[in-house]
Amino acid sequence: MSSVLKDLADGARALQRIKQDLSDVQFQEEILNLRQLLVDAQSEIMERNQEIDNLKSKVKDLQTTKDFAEGLHSHNGFKFESKDGEPFGLPFCPACETNHGKFFRLVPPGEKTGNTYKDRGKKVCPNCKHVYGYPVPTFPELEDRG
Numbered sequence: 001m002s003s004v005l006k007d008l009a010d011g012a013r014a015l016q017r018i019k020q021d022l023s024d025v026q027f028q029e030e031i032l033n034l035r036q037l038l039v040d041a042q043s044e045i046m047e048r049n050q051e052i053d054n055l056k057s058k059v060k061d062l063q064t065t066k067d068f069a070e071g072l073h074s075h076n077g078f079k080f081e082s083k084d085g086e087p088f089g090l091p092f093c094p095a096c097e098t099n100h101g102k103f104f105r106l107v108p109p110g111e112k113t114g115n116t117y118k119d120r121g122k123k124v125c126p127n128c129k130h131v132y133g134y135p136v137p138t139f140p141e142l143e144d145r146g
């Protein structure tokens, strides 16, 4: 970026210096060169702006995930969503949180995973497909609370 801008500045200075003693053709060539440098600079600025937008979006996603994680209730190595300080439902996959920083709620086998009846009673991550045997702590769902 800075090298392109420096080239532009150098070019502008060169133009002033040589304007008097250059033919029209040479002058036109210098202007064309400068135009190309401007186009390159604009293109580079647009690329940088795109990178900045992508990074801003990433920061926002990370902040959202961080806020979500901080609101979770920990119990026996598992994390649960909670409401009014009370955890509810099935926990999130600890492996996916550790490995990818993402939260996937465990489900009973067969539900979204295609696992067979032999895994009944266990819990499965719908993302990494890891099967969690007993005991996976579970709290009543919000709608099941008295």
Ligand SMILES: [Zn+2]
Binding pocket: 093, 094, 095, 096, 097, 104, 125, 126, 127, 128, 129, 130
């Ligand atoms: Zn997982």
